[in-house]
Amino acid sequence: MVVMVFGNVVLRYAFDGGITVSEELSRFLFVWLTFLGSVAVMRQNGHLGFDLVVRALPRAGRQACRILSDLLMLACCALFLWGAWEQTVLNLSNAAPVSGLPLGWAYASAVLCALGLMLLVGADLLAALRGEDPPGPPHDLAEPGA
Template sequence: MRLLSLLLSRLFESIVVFCMCTMVILVFFNVVLRYGFNSGIALSDEGARYLFVWLTFIGAVVALRDNAHLGIDLLYRRLPALGQRVCAVLAEVMMLFCCGLFLVGSYKQTVINMDNLSPVAELPLGLMYAAGVVCSLGMAAIIIKRLYLLLFRHVDPDQVMPLSPEDALISEVSK
């Protein structure tokens, strides 16, 4: 299971890097061609748009894995251990519910837009919405793992959702 998790993490990170690099190269060469040679890459705008959408959604999965999303834990940190556990479980359940809603909506939009083609590349627009399906499935897997650790392994919520390096430093200094 850990090997699969590691492989998926590396795959998602590689997709983010690939999307970013390809997007930068496409847009850079398009700008050079437009201003230097009065021509351009027709696929550049649509390609960059598709890549940006995938970069954003896959990056959100990577950020969730690394606990890099913004969070306000002022009240959470003041709760006793049991309160923190209950709060963490409730937060994970609500996020899982939102992932379910997002999965259903993204899947419906993917199916609806598979017959619609983009004007230049003639790629199905459903491919753009498919990023939402992959994102919600990836996030749901991470959330289910966290819920399992919280509920059945009785892992401390701080180990499942550790503090950011900045918050850890602040809590060390304040002790």
């Protein structure tokens, strides 16, 4: 993506021409990179979170909050998947202006993102229901004052 955009800039300024499809393709690739990157970050527990109150709770309270949080995230992911699927199907017949690629391919990245997030959240929910601690540094669920 970087090589494509940089090469197009060089061609545009140095040779007064360029590859017209490179801007559109780089935009599509950036959408895919963003959505698939969010799944990778979720796998590493790298998304922002506010846990000041939850960390002050006893272990049972933390597990209950984790289960509730996972259920809410699954509901949001299901809603996201439904909307992404609708947009993908709706836009498969629309072609991008320059490349002619179906615009549904850009929306398909959101479908894969929603499925990936649902799998990760579902796995975390199953682990929480089994009573396992969440992945991460050991100090995440340390008892306050311990």
